[in-house]
Amino acid sequence: MSNQSFLPMPDHNGMFGEYGGSIIPPELQKAIDEITLAYEEIRQTDVFKEELRDLLKHYVGRPSPVYHAKRLSDDAGGAQIWLKREDLNHTGAHKINHCLGEALLAKHMGKKKVIAETGAGQHGVALSAACALVGIPCEIHMGEIDIAKEHPNVVKIKILGCKLISVDRGTRTLKDAVDSAFEEYLTNPQDYLYAIGSVVGPHPFPAMVRDFQQIIGEEARKQMIERTGRLPDYAMACIGGGSNAIGLFTAFLSDESVKIIGVEPSGKGLDTPDHAATMTLGKPGALHGFKSYLLQDENGQPLPVYSIASGLDYPGVGPQHCYLKDIGRVEYTTATDDECLDAFMKLSRLEGIIPALESAHAVAAAARMAKYLPKTTNILVNLSGRGDKDADFVAEKLGL
Template identity: 75%
Template sequence: MSKFEFAPMPNSEGYFGEYGGQIIPPELKQAMDDISLAYEEIRQTQAFQDELMQLFQDYVGRPSPVYHAKRLSDQIGGAQIYLKREDLNHTGAHKINHCLGEALLAKHMGKKKVIAETGAGQHGVALATACALVGIPCEIHMGQVDIEKEHPNVTKMKILGCKLVAVTQGTATLKDAVDSAFVAYLENPTDYIYAIGSVVGPHPFPAMVRDFQSIIGREAREQFQTKFNQLPDVITACVGGGSNAIGLFTAFLEDEDVKIVGVEPAGEGLDTHRHSATLTLGSPGAIHGFKCYVLQDENGEPLPVHSIASGLDYPGVGPQHSYLKDIERVQYQSVTDQECLDAFMTLSQVEGIIPALESAHAVAWAMRQAREMAPEQRILVNLSGRGDKDADYVADKLGL
């Protein structure tokens, strides 16, 4: 029996403790409730489960392997570092896990268009891929800053046939892309579906995206038990909205001997305004239709945020992460842009694995933590994506 006692995650109204829910206009509530009902119906059917599992195996390439980063571990000293290789999935990241589920749900509901936001472009590429597979038009909203920074993913989205909408208002990054996508969705919520790209937004999306992503943790738990007959001592993942992290964490929440750590972007420093450390420095508030920790001003307006990783620069965070922080089941720590860059280059040159800048945050924290642990202990990092999209940006930044 675990020492941890959890409230429903979520309850019938979509709350994880005090976080989550549906803070939305009346005209949107019916649409969200319809999605929730359709999801609860379809997820119970064997046909849906079989189709999704077949796609995971034959299309995505699951299960993704757990890899011992031995040279990295030897170089650092201390604990052994293992990587859950979500970067090897089709489209190069964990995002395909929930995008396939959302696309199948849209098809089941008879929707005529799928709308979404993207930051680093991984969600956009994965959703465009899934929509091409099931034959539904796809529209992706992306901040102009991120379009310029993540050009390889922009090209892929266009090749895959999606309509790309450049967002220039505000800071022209992820939050503004979410705002823009919501406006487009509200034009016709009956015929459109908003396929949210993380465990954020109004109910049912935080739970639904988590459910699709939870295959990461289920696989990793079984892989570790098969290989070592025990679980990792520590598991960790980067946290922006938090989908890859909750995907890994869910299977281990009741294992009290497993330390769980989410890694946020400290950007240019927690003592500056140039970070996205929502759980570290934020406070409870509301954003994009749900309650969570938010980096906000005295009027409750979201603050501008920064991260070298486009997929992490979001002023809110998943409601389940907010709840897990409050009950102290998960610790949330942070890594600076410079630490992230150092980990990016180290993993690339020591193991021949180029990680996404998002994932490099978790790698950086694991490298820091490993030195404080014994050589027989093990850290499992969710390597949520590959760094193809970031290679040119990093090369320019470092003058390579």
């Protein structure tokens, strides 16, 4: 496959093939264009690059290690499973990588408030921390159901000084939190920055968040060569909006020997309405200012979606993922709630690592696949977050 199939992207209109773009009102486009211009200017400056590099090292704790999960691999009975430990980052997940970049951009632009949505709460915690660090007020919109499920992260968001808005309409989960946050942003786009939490939304956000997250793959590529003497045979990550996945995948897109797999939530089953398998069952549509695969009804309206992992229950997906699916570079598969819970407990009890429920989807798919592969095969999984936020919920669900 030619590198030109996927690099460079997006084009000047923010398109990844037929996906992406900026489908927003003209009056808002001016504010978004200012963000695009500011981002393109600041990302080239030595001052910004050095400040971000210093924070990633001394504040976040990068590079995050790559860990060989030997007991999990033995349990699967085949290939070797390796974990990129984003769970060890400050604030507990990969989200801090792009939140620092967005907070620094807001400071550079002189914004008076940063607004965002959160599902599982990791983006909310990370952005609250980043805004506290740079001294800008932060407002997080979160669905009522997710607030109840993710109590530990809700407390952290408040402790960090962020204003938390409970969203009680619609599904009361991530999609409606995005709607609510976007409406608040529209009240004053000149003074506010909407810090999108994934590789979704209108251009430049899918590219911007990817750029900040691609450090995951850059580190992991070098680390796997150092640890094993070669590239991994597989690179895997969970997919909701897709930020942790694109962060890992980007470094391996040109390596044809590396098979790349994204793992979506099939929830209670693909034959039920209780899933969020956008890439598997969706079709092209528009949501939140961009075009992507979308779980939608006959009128093109987003369907209610579900996942045991709050960070994955989104009816759309990042436009670059859609393009990579269409050209066949990345394969997208699924894991159920039950498989996720099983992987959550196995990783905890075999390796002493409690994963986020989101990340457990990728662990589940890797373990499922590993048993059919030779022991010399290496599977690299992005362990995108830790499970502190999910521990009480899982314990109650499993009767622990």
